[in-house]
Amino acid sequence: xxxxxxxxxxxxxxxxxxxxxxxxxxxxxxxxxxxxxxxxxxxxxxxxxxxxxxxxxxxxxxxxxxxxxxxxxxxxxxxxxxxxxxxxxxxxxxxxxxxxxxxxxxxxxxxxxxxxxxxxxxxxxxxxxxxxxxxxxxxxxxxxxxxxxxxxxxxxxxxxxxxxxxxxxxxxxxxxxxxxxxxxxxxxxxxxxxxxxxxxxxxxxxxxxxxxxxxxxxxxxxxxxxxxxxxxxxxxxxxxxxxxxxxxxxxxxxxxxxxxxxxxxxxxxxxxxxxxxxxxxxxxxxxxxxxxxxxxxxxxxxxxxxxxxxxxxxxxxxxxxxxxxxxxxxxxxxxxxxxxxxxxxxxxxxxxxxxxxxxxxxxxxxxxxxxxxxxxxxxxxxxxxxxxxxxxxxxxxxxxxxxxxxxxxxxxxxxxxxxxxxxxxxxxxxxxxxxxxxxxxxxxxxxxxxxxxxxxxxxxxxxxxxxxx
Numbered sequence: 039x040x041x042x043x044x045x046x047x048x049x050x051x052x053x054x055x056x057x058x059x060x061x062x063x064x065x066x067x068x069x070x071x072x073x074x075x076x077x078x079x080x081x082x083x084x085x086x087x088x089x090x091x092x093x094x095x096x097x098x099x100x101x102x103x104x105x106x107x108x109x110x111x112x113x114x115x116x117x118x119x120x121x122x123x124x125x126x127x128x129x130x131x132x133x134x135x136x137x138x139x140x141x142x143x144x145x146x147x148x149x150x151x152x153x154x155x156x157x158x159x160x161x162x163x164x165x166x167x168x169x170x171x172x173x174x175x176x177x178x179x180x181x182x183x184x185x186x187x188x189x190x191x192x193x194x195x196x197x198x199x200x201x202x203x204x205x206x207x208x209x210x211x212x213x214x215x216x217x218x219x220x221x222x223x224x225x226x227x228x229x230x231x232x233x234x235x236x237x238x239x240x241x242x243x244x245x246x247x248x249x250x251x252x253x254x255x256x257x258x259x260x261x262x263x264x265x266x267x268x269x270x271x272x273x274x275x276x277x278x279x280x281x282x283x284x285x286x287x288x289x290x291x292x293x294x295x296x297x298x299x300x301x302x303x304x305x306x307x308x309x310x311x312x313x314x315x316x317x318x319x320x321x322x323x324x325x326x327x328x329x330x331x332x333x334x335x336x337x338x339x340x341x342x343x344x345x346x347x348x349x350x351x352x353x354x355x356x357x358x359x360x361x362x363x364x365x366x367x368x369x370x371x372x373x374x375x376x377x378x379x380x381x382x383x384x385x386x387x388x389x390x391x392x393x394x395x396x397x398x399x400x401x402x403x404x405x406x407x408x409x410x411x412x413x414x415x416x417x418x419x420x421x422x423x424x425x426x427x428x429x430x431x432x433x434x435x436x437x438x439x440x441x442x443x444x445x446x447x448x449x450x451x452x453x454x455x456x457x458x459x460x461x462x463x464x465x466x467x468x469x470x471x472x473x474x475x476x477x478x479x480x481x482x483x484x485x486x487x488x489x490x491x492x493x494x495x496x497x498x499x500x501x502x503x504x505x506x507x
Contacts, residue, residue: 090236102207103173104131105214109139112387112408114170117484118218120238124231125166128196131206132168140388141274143302146386149211153387155244162242166234177212189217193477195226196442225472235483236490240421252378252397259373260396266342268400272322272407275351282310283321317394319433322407325356327439329363331430334456344400346393348386354406403427413485420491421454434459469497
C-alpha cells in the first residue's frame with residue numbers, strides 16, 4: 039500500500055495538470071473568438087441615451103441582402119435610410135451601405151461616405167442590423183435569378199413587408215429597392231420599429247468629421263454675434279419649377295421654370311395653376327413676403343438671420359427686400375472663406391448638411407415651406423428639447439399678405455393677425471395627427487417622432503412588434 043501511494047499522487051497531479059491546460063486552452067480560444075467577432079453573443083452595446091431604451095438582442099441569422107438606391111435631396115434620403123434600416127431589422131436582412139441619388143436635379147455625385155461617417159453607421163447599429171459596405175463578390179449583380187430589383191409600395195406597414203417582401207427571399211438572395219421614398223407608413227408601426235427609425239436618425243447617421251467640424255464652426259461664428267434665426271428660405275430654382283409657384287416672378291422667369299419642368303420627364307405635373315397653389319398655401323413664401331411676416335412677428339431690424347438654403351432664384355436682387363428689412367442677413371459663404379468651402383462646392387447634399395447643423399442649433403428655426411428639410415429639422419429640434427420652430431399656416435398668411443398689400447387692412451391689423459396665426463404654430467409637445475388612408479396629409483413621422491420623445495407616454499395606440507425569424 040505504501041508503495042502505491044506515490045502512484046496515486048502522480049496520477050492526481052497529472053490529471054490536475056491536464057485539467058488546468060484544458061481550461062487555459064478554452065479561455066484562449068474564447069478570447070480569439072471574441073477578438074475576431076466569432077463568438078455567439080453580441081458585443082456589449084454603448085449605453086443608449088436616456089430618451090431611447092436599449093435595442094432588443096439582434097437575431098444573427100440573415101434571411102438575405104437588402105440594397106437600396108435613395109432618391110431626392112439630402113433630407114429625403116435621410117428619412118429613406120432610416121426607413122430601410124427598420125425594414126432590414128424587421129425582416130432580419132443584411133443591409134448594404136445605401137447608394138445616394140446622383141441623377142436628380144442637383145446632380146450631386148456624393149457617395150454615402152462623403153456625407154455620413156460609414157464606420158459609425160455600421161458599428162452603432164451592430165446590435166440592430168448587420169451592415170456591409172458592399173455585396174460579397176460571389177453575387178453577380180447582372181444575374182436576375184438571384185437579384186430582384188423593385189420599388190416597394192409607398193406608405194406600407196409591417197404586414198406588407200412580412201407577407202409580400204420576406205417570402206421573395208426564398209427565391210432571391212438579394213433584393214434591390216430602386217426607390218425608397220416614403221415606403222414605410224407614419225403610423226400603425228410597432229413601437230420597437232419606430233425606435234429603430236429614431237436610433238438611425240438621431241445617432242447612427244452622423245455626418246463626417248469634416249462636415250461636423252465646419253458646421254460647428256459656422257454655429258460658433260454665429261453664436262459669437264449673439265442669438266440668431268435660421269431661415270430656411272426655400273426659394274430655389276428647383277422648388278419653384280417643380281411646384282409651379284411663380285408669384286412675384288416676371289414672365290421670362292416663369293417661362294424658364296416651365297421649360298425646366300418639361301426638361302425632366304420624371305416630373306409628371308407640367309401645367310400648374312400657380313395662383314390656385316399659392317392660395318391653398320402650397321407655395322413657399324417669397325423673400326418679400328418673408329420679410330413682412332418676420333417684422334409682423336416682432337423680429338427687430340438688428341436680428342441676425344442665417345439663410346439656410348442653396349442659391350436663391352433671382353440672386354441678390356431678389357433678396358433686396360429681405361436684406362433691407364434685416365441688414366444682418368448672412369449666408370455660409372459670408373461667414374467662411376472660400377478655401378474652407380471649396381471641397382463642398384458642387385455638392386449640394388454636403389452643403390445642405392452644413393445648413394442642417396446650423397438649423398438644428400439655431401435659437402429660432404423659421405422655414406418658409408414645409409418640405410423635407412423643414413420636417414427633419416423640426417423633428418431633431420423636438421428630440422433635442424424645447425427649441426422654437428415657427429411653422430406658419432401659409433394658407434392664412436397668403437390671404438393676410440394680399441389684404442395688406444392691397445391696402446385693405448392696416449399694418450397694425452396685419453401684425454396682430456399674423457401673431458394670432460403664429461400663436462398656434464410654435465412647436466409644442468404633441469402626438470402626431472393621424473388620417474386614415476391619407477398618409478401624405480397626416481403628420482409626418484420624422485417631423486414629430488413622438489414614440490422617441492419625452493412625451494411619448496401621452497400618446498397611445500402603439501402595437502406589438504413582429505420580427506422575422
